[in-house]
Amino acid sequence: xxxxxxxxxxxxxxxxxxxxxxxxxxxxxxxxxxxxxxxxxxxxxxxxxxxxxxxxxxxxxxxxxxxxxxxxxxxxxxxxxxxxxxxxxxxxxxxxxxxxxxxxxxxxxxxxxxxxxxxxxxxxxxxxxxxxxxxxxxxxxxxxxxxxxxxxxxxxxxxxxxxxxxxxxxxxxxxxxxxxxxxxxxxxxxxxxxxxxxxxxxxxxxxxxxxxxxxxxxxxxxxxxxxxxxxxxxxxxxxxxxxxxxxxxxxxxxxxxxxxxxxxxxxxxxxxxxxxxxxxxxxxxxxxxxxxxxxxxxxxxxxxxxxxxxxxxxxxxxxxxxxxxxxxxxxxxxxxxxxxxxxxxxxxxxxxxxxxxxxxxxxxxxxxxxxxxxxxxxxxxxxxxxxxxxxxxxxxxxxxxxxxxxxxxxxxxxxxxxxxxxxxxxxxxxxxxxxxxxxxxxxxxxxxxxxxxxxxxxxxxxxxxxxxxxxxxxxxxxxxxxxxxxxxxxxxxxxxxxxxxxxx
Amino acid sequence: xxxxxxxxxxxxxxxxxxxxxxxxxxxxxxxxxxxxxxxxxxxxxxxxxxxxxxxxxxxxxxxxxxxxxxxxxxxxxxxxxxxxxxxxxxxxxxxxxxxxxxxxxxxxxxxxxxxxxxxxx
Numbered sequence: 001x002x003x004x005x006x007x008x009x010x011x012x013x014x015x016x017x018x019x020x021x022x023x024x025x026x027x028x029x030x031x032x033x034x035x036x037x038x039x040x041x042x043x044x045x046x047x048x049x050x051x052x053x054x055x056x057x058x059x060x061x062x063x064x065x066x067x068x069x070x071x072x073x074x075x076x077x078x079x080x081x082x083x084x085x086x087x088x089x090x091x092x093x094x095x096x097x098x099x100x101x102x103x104x105x106x107x108x109x110x111x112x113x114x115x116x117x118x119x120x121x122x123x124x125x126x127x128x129x130x131x132x133x134x135x136x137x138x139x140x141x142x143x144x145x146x147x148x149x150x151x152x153x154x155x156x157x158x159x160x161x162x163x164x165x166x167x168x169x170x171x172x173x174x175x176x177x178x179x180x181x182x183x184x185x186x187x188x189x190x191x192x193x194x195x196x197x198x199x200x201x202x203x204x205x206x207x208x209x210x211x212x213x214x215x216x217x218x219x220x221x222x223x224x225x226x227x228x229x230x231x232x233x234x235x236x237x238x239x240x241x242x243x244x245x246x247x248x249x250x251x252x253x254x255x256x257x258x259x260x261x262x263x264x265x266x267x268x269x270x271x272x273x274x275x276x277x278x279x280x281x282x283x284x285x286x287x288x289x290x291x292x293x294x295x296x297x298x299x300x301x302x303x304x305x306x307x308x309x310x311x312x313x314x315x316x317x318x319x320x321x322x323x324x325x326x327x328x329x330x331x332x333x334x335x336x337x338x339x340x341x342x343x344x345x346x347x348x349x350x351x352x353x354x355x356x357x358x359x360x361x362x363x364x365x366x367x368x369x370x371x372x373x374x375x376x377x378x379x380x381x382x383x384x385x386x387x388x389x390x391x392x393x394x395x396x397x398x399x400x401x402x403x404x405x406x407x408x409x410x411x412x413x414x415x416x417x418x419x420x421x422x423x424x425x426x427x428x429x430x431x432x433x434x435x436x437x438x439x440x441x442x443x444x445x446x447x448x449x450x451x452x453x454x455x456x457x458x459x460x461x462x463x464x465x466x467x468x469x470x471x472x473x474x475x476x477x478x479x480x481x482x483x484x485x486x487x488x489x490x491x492x493x494x495x496x497x498x499x500x501x502x503x504x
Numbered sequence: 505x506x507x508x509x510x511x512x513x514x515x516x517x518x519x520x521x522x523x524x525x526x527x528x529x530x531x532x533x534x535x536x537x538x539x540x541x542x543x544x545x546x547x548x549x550x551x552x553x554x555x556x557x558x559x560x561x562x563x564x565x566x567x568x569x570x571x572x573x574x575x576x577x578x579x580x581x582x583x584x585x586x587x588x589x590x591x592x593x594x595x596x597x598x599x600x601x602x603x604x605x606x607x608x609x610x611x612x613x614x615x616x617x618x619x620x621x622x623x624x625x
Contacts, residue, residue: 130575137582144589148596154608156597160529161607163590167536168524170586174543174579181572182550233608 002051005060005075007044008083008121011037016114024108031098034110038094041117042087045080052080053480057487057497059127067498068188074127074498077484082124082255085336086248088466089343090117092459096347097241099455100354105150112149115142116245123252127498129180129187132256133173136221140166143249146242147234158237165230169220172213179210190498192264193491196271204271211265215257215276222253223313225287231310232294236302240350243302247342250309251335254316258328262488267323280321281408285415288314292419295426300359301352304430305345308385311423312338318412319400328485330399333478336470337392341384344463348377351456352434355448361430364437369448375435377460382427384467387420392471399478509549516542529594529604533587540583547576
């Protein structure tokens with residue numbers, strides 16, 4: 001048994017209370033320990049990525065209880081990829097937070113950050129549906145704290161709304177799990193896959209109810225229409241660094257949909273059939289359209305990026321809803337791309353907000369410090385997000401388009417191409433309102449002094465470099481992702497790893 | 505017995521949903537608590553309703569499902585913690601803004617709050 005599999009959960013779980021208890025009054029110590037912890041986590045995640053790429057799915061039995069009686073963690077290519085993405089993004093975002101002093105604007109930033117990482121890594125690793133719920137709660141409760149970091153009336157109000165929305169989501173999750181448990185008598189995902197396949201026809205209706213409730217829960221996390229209402233206010237009022245980290249949180253919803261609806265309820269299941277694909281696809285198209293319209297109509301920069309994030313989730317879910325290996329590869333590539341692009345845009349917007357002291361797109365304000373550099377970074381991020389060449393958004397959308405040549409090709413292609421155009425227009429409008437029109441204002445104020453924030457700018461540039469690398473290395477990356485989706489659709493390997501005695 | 509459990513879950517869910525749809529934080533929090541009670545009973549019932557049976561398998565004797573009892577314990581702990589958290593956040597938002605409406609009022613992109621001093625508690 002490979003004990004490193006549990007390290008991404010254990011490390012932040014031990015580090016966070018240590019930070020709270022031992023060094024809560026010393027910010028420098030917190031910074032050193034927390035950053036070191038995240039760096040170690042990133043290193044472990046890369047090692048796990050390597051082992052997952054060379055081995056079949058590996059299982060960690062907690063307490064050495066055999067599945068399906070104990071809880072298992074499963075490391076396969078998909079979970080390893082998600083953990084590596086989370087850890088690398090977290091490291092960059094954390095250094096940005098230190099570089100801009102965001103972590104000093106309230107208490108316990110680093111402890112909450114580590115708890116958030118624990119929840120994210122656990123959710124990606126677990127092979128047990130109830131354990132998935134527990135890790136969702138861990139990452140949510142940390143995100144509640146991070147969301148209101150720094151305080152302020154608007155942020156608190158948005159925070160209460162966010163918490164209330166997600167508590168309803170958690171209750172729904174429990175209803176879904178209890179319904180599925182009452183039908184199948186198990187919550188281990190591999191065991192569920194076996195039990196659902198041989199379910200008597202009489203129980204199919206109840207199982208469908210449970211499965212659709214589960215889909216709704218993941219749609220709340222993944223900001224799928226009509227359950228996306230929490231996202232714009234949350235992301236635009238959360239601190240910029242936290243919003244950048246939250247870029248990976250919507251991906252948890254997408255990951256859970258991919259995992260559950262390929263492993264447990266694949267389209268060939270007799271009880272459910274293509275029900276989920278039929279529900280997901282229209283919702284994803286509407287999500288994409290709503291995101292693009294939001295980008296066009298946003299009155300503030302942060303809201304603009306929040307709606308762009310919703311739109312990107314729409315594109316991602318369109319690819320997922322095909323449930324074919326080719327479309328899944330496209331979905332994975334787009335997932336990597338949109339996480340990085342969303343994070344870049346939130347960080348750039350945070351830098352702009354900090355200098356401009358106002359978020360509005362309606363009235364132009366005089367030029368800000370480092371005007372040209374920020375404009376260039378925003379331009380790069382917008383190109384990536386809107387899906388224009390030469391960055392990875394273009395390749396990601398190409399892959400999605402290529403993978404959706406099916407019965408719904410007309411609808412999907414029209415939706416993706418038209419919304420891309422609207423997003424381009426929305427971003428150019430925002431960019432010209434903030435960066436170009438600034439020069440039209442005659443002001444008596446002297447041009448503001450540049451703010452020295454080398455670490456913060458470095459991290460934005462590092463994210464941008466990651467995006468460029470993803471573009472340049474698109475060939476090898478998609479080849480690797482092809483193997484990942486092949487492994488995902490080969491359910492027997494996963495099931496046999498968890499349940500060595502399974503008949504299937 | 506089944507009727508009693510089922511109607512209890514149904515009634516509590518209905519009350520919970522009604523209260524959550526109100527716009528003030530107090531009813532919403534009570535509604536969330538109500539929903540979590542409903543789901544706790546629901547999880548408990550998903551292991552089949554049995555009276556006076558031990559959650560232990562002994563030779564040949566009837567037993568009740570112990571797993572749902574463990575699940576419900578976890579769910580109770582989590583919902584308890586979450587309720588405490590939302591009460592504190594709602595109180596904070598109420599004290600900060602002077603009203604307890606849930607949700608953001610529509611207005612033009614609000615000005616950002618003044619940046620607090622670094623290291624401020």
